[in-house]
Amino acid sequence: MTDDVWILGITMTKFGKYPDRDIVDLAAEAARGAIADAGIGMSDIGVLAAGNYMGGDGLLGPGRLGQALQKQIGQTGVPVYNVMNACATGATALRTVLMAIKAGETDIGLAVGAEKLSGAGLLGSGGAGKADGAEFTPSGRVGQVAPLDGRIGTETMPGVFAQVGMEYTHRYGKGGFELFARISEKNHAHSTLNPLAAYTKRLTLDQIMNDVMVAYPNTRPMCSANCDGASAAVLVSGERLKRMDPDQRRRAVKISASVLTSDPWTEACQVLPDINTLTRNAAEQAYTAAGVAPEDLDLVELHDCFATAELVHYDNLMLCEPGGAVDLFESGATWRDGRLPVNVSGGLQSKGHPIAATGIANVWEVCHHLRGEAGDRQIDGARVGLAHVIGLGSACGVHILERAA
Amino acid sequence: MAQQVPLVDYLVLDEPPHLLAHECTQCRARYFDHRNACARCFGAEFRDVAVVGEGEVRSFTIVSFAAPGVAVPFVAAVVDCDGTSVKGNIINTPSDPDHVRLGMKVRLATYVVGTDSSGTEAVGFGFEPAQV
Numbered sequence: 403m404t405d406d407v408w409i410l411g412i413t414m415t416k417f418g419k420y421p422d423r424d425i426v427d428l429a430a431e432a433a434r435g436a437i438a439d440a441g442i443g444m445s446d447i448g449v450l451a452a453g454n455y456m457g458g459d460g461l462l463g464p465g466r467l468g469q470a471l472q473k474q475i476g477q478t479g480v481p482v483y484n485v486m487n488a489c490a491t492g493a494t495a496l497r498t499v500l501m502a503i504k505a506g507e508t509d510i511g512l513a514v515g516a517e518k519l520s521g522a523g524l525l526g527s528g529g530a531g532k533a534d535g536a537e538f539t540p541s542g543r544v545g546q547v548a549p550l551d552g553r554i555g556t557e558t559m560p561g562v563f564a565q566v567g568m569e570y571t572h573r574y575g576k577g578g579f580e581l582f583a584r585i586s587e588k589n590h591a592h593s594t595l596n597p598l599a600a601y602t603k604r605l606t607l608d609q610i611m612n613d614v615m616v617a618y619p620n621t622r623p624m625c626s627a628n629c630d631g632a633s634a635a636v637l638v639s640g641e642r643l644k645r646m647d648p649d650q651r652r653r654a655v656k657i658s659a660s661v662l663t664s665d666p667w668t669e670a671c672q673v674l675p676d677i678n679t680l681t682r683n684a685a686e687q688a689y690t691a692a693g694v695a696p697e698d699l700d701l702v703e704l705h706d707c708f709a710t711a712e713l714v715h716y717d718n719l720m721l722c723e724p725g726g727a728v729d730l731f732e733s734g735a736t737w738r739d740g741r742l743p744v745n746v747s748g749g750l751q752s753k754g755h756p757i758a759a760t761g762i763a764n765v766w767e768v769c770h771h772l773r774g775e776a777g778d779r780q781i782d783g784a785r786v787g788l789a790h791v792i793g794l795g796s797a798c799g800v801h802i803l804e805r806a807a
Numbered sequence: 808m809a810q811q812v813p814l815v816d817y818l819v820l821d822e823p824p825h826l827l828a829h830e831c832t833q834c835r836a837r838y839f840d841h842r843n844a845c846a847r848c849f850g851a852e853f854r855d856v857a858v859v860g861e862g863e864v865r866s867f868t869i870v871s872f873a874a875p876g877v878a879v880p881f882v883a884a885v886v887d888c889d890g891t892s893v894k895g896n897i898i899n900t901p902s903d904p905d906h907v908r909l910g911m912k913v914r915l916a917t918y919v920v921g922t923d924s925s926g927t928e929a930v931g932f933g934f935e936p937a938q939v
């Protein structure tokens with residue numbers, strides 16, 4: 403137990419639109435909230451890892467949140483790591499602090515993720531680039547003479563993840579548009595109980611299927627919502643936690659596994675990013691490290707950046723037999739009253755996906771249930787949960803969390 | 808006839824047009840882009856090999872929203888060409904789920920993408936339904 407690292411305090415802002423607040427404002431709210439939740443002070447923090455992906459108001463550029471945050475909440479001179487790892491940025495910040503504690507550099511550290519994405523539009527789309535006119539001149543690693551987005555496949559995130567889901571459908575001969583839409587129906591239904599979600603409206607299957615098609619089979623409500631938000635966590639060593647107050651010890655959540663993987667080579671990964679293998683690898687490592695089996699999990703927050711992604715991650719996280727993701731969903735298991743609730747927060751499709759905040763927000767959701775503090779959406783008796791994020795490129799973070807005994 | 812250049816250097820405008828992959832001489836992993844070394848086995852020697860021009864749609868999406876300047880809708884797909892996965896659009900058929908299906912047989916086809924100031928045409932590729 404003393405070798406373990408624990409979450410002592412954790413918080414997230416409401417996700418949504420904050421036109422009058424900059425990224426540092428949001429990060430400061432989350433950071434000060436986590437420090438207060440931990441029952442410590444800024445001077446106890448020995449390391450800071452700050453995640454931000456897009457930059458924006460209040461920052462000198464992307465990946466420069468840490469020191470800007472210190473100016474607003476405390477310039478203590480501790481080491482700062484600014485981290486960027488696509489949509490796994492928040493989980494990477496958390497894991498950076500965990501590694502510093504495991505390395506014995508400090509007992510207590512703070513991880514923060516903050517992003518402003520409202521109105522950001524389509525992510526991943528490079529644009530059409532230079533227009534016709536000049537002479538065709540080959541450039542880059544494929545000697546292209548014109549932009550390729552839309553001519554050789556798509557670079558948009560909804561389109562990439564649509565293909566991920568359709569590939570699974572093809573491989574196992576099950577699923578399709580309506581099934582993906584029903585996954586979205588579940589998450590939007592869950593969101594009605596989450597006051598911190600950006601969107602909390604229940605949608606019918608018809609509404610979801612007849613909404614604007616973005617990239618078949620993902621309609622607009624089946625895509626993660628671009629929004630603003632921040633999240634933060636205070637981590638503590640088990641040794642230090644032992645000497646803390648009973649109330650701090652009771653609310654502390656054990657990080658039973660913290661795993662980060664990148665995508666190993668697979669045959670088709672050069673044409674469609676393989677988000678499956680690295681997730682499965684991370685899950686396998688995490689279950690082994692935690693001594694936990696998938697059937698032990700009381701809830702899962704997984705990276706449903708698109709409805710098509712949630713389906714494949716049931717399989718990747720080994721919540722079902724290989725090929726069994728459709729059957730798992732059809733059984734009702736992943737609804738909040740099912741055997742293995744998935745995304746009871748509403749998921750990225752309704753809670754929102756402010757990139758760098760997402761990884762810690764998923765952990766917050768799980769902690770909230772393990773502490774028995776989730777109110778109306780509490781999963782009764784939750785003892786063990788898993789939080790998963792994936793950043794295209796690719797990076798996968800998996801954390802397994804356990805309630806204090 | 809106007810002078811033509813390929814949209815990408817792995818498209819060869821011979822008769823018939825075909826795709827060329829850089830194959831690792833050690834492990835046979837194939838790449839369309841130039842690699843410093845093999846991502847699979849770390850070997851640094853490659854040879855060019857022709858990719859079969861017929862295949863099967865393993866995955867697709869119909870993109871309705873794209874960056875400004877990108878014409879929509881279009882079908883982006885992954886095509887299994889006899890064991891080599893290729894990224895390309897499904898062309899010469901309507902962009903809807905009634906005309907594009909998982910597992911459908913397709914074949915490589917080329918088309919003119921645009922013309923530059925000197926009158927040279929850029930030729931791109933896609934996959935069209937194979938008539939069976």
Ligand SMILES: [Zn+2]
Nearest residue numbers: 831834845848
């Ligand atoms: Zn090789």
